[in-house]
Amino acid sequence: MATTKTAANTAAKKTATKAAPSKTTKAATTKAESTPEESEFQEFFVDELKDIYWAEKHLVKALPKMKKAATSPELAAAFEKHTQETQTHIEVLEQVFELLEEKAAAKKCDAMAGLLEEANGIIEDTDAGTMIRDAGLILAAQKVEHYEIATYGTLAVFARTMGRDDVADLLTQTLENEKATDVALTTVAEGFINEQAVAE
Ligand SMILES: [Fe+2]
Ligand SMILES: [Fe+2]
Numbered sequence: 001m002a003t004t005k006t007a008a009n010t011a012a013k014k015t016a017t018k019a020a021p022s023k024t025t026k027a028a029t030t031k032a033e034s035t036p037e038e039s040e041f042q043e044f045f046v047d048e049l050k051d052i053y054w055a056e057k058h059l060v061k062a063l064p065k066m067k068k069a070a071t072s073p074e075l076a077a078a079f080e081k082h083t084q085e086t087q088t089h090i091e092v093l094e095q096v097f098e099l100l101e102e103k104a105a106a107k108k109c110d111a112m113a114g115l116l117e118e119a120n121g122i123i124e125d126t127d128a129g130t131m132i133r134d135a136g137l138i139l140a141a142q143k144v145e146h147y148e149i150a151t152y153g154t155l156a157v158f159a160r161t162m163g164r165d166d167v168a169d170l171l172t173q174t175l176e177n178e179k180a181t182d183v184a185l186t187t188v189a190e191g192f193i194n195e196q197a198v199a200e
Helices: 002-030 036-069 073-099 110-125 131-161 165-199
Strands: none
Touching: 036 073, 036 110, 036 131, 073 131, 073 165, 110 131, 131 165
């Protein structure tokens, strides 16, 4: 019985393997310019754009709350600056959707939702007017920036691979700003916040 089953499975596998190339050939002849693989990838790519679009739209609402919660004027200013930059990131994504002739739509980004929840938790767990609060806010913000850096870095590479240098250039522009924000936050933290937080 077991032997028969194995033989049947092997036969089925062989049929599947044989069927695959002929299917591809048929599809390739009917769709010469855009292969099914390409359009499926573009669909996946657009889906990921919708994810980061949701993330940016929620971040732009969370940053003013983080600014309000900050103790030092330096950190408040950094959050203020990045709120404006995040608004630009949203507009750049809208430009990307337009270039791809896709409707700009947001799709819930679980990662950003979690990161922003964590930022709220840090605000709840630390006292207002302390440097521990600021050190914690920087930690939360840098996690967000690193998430954005990973996303834009990969999406820019995807766009370039798809032959969409126009889209890749726009995504790289945002990527560079996220990187600069991360560096700016490190500078604020290492300037005086971390040291004072440890001494509190
Ligand atoms: Fe951003
Ligand atoms: Fe950012």
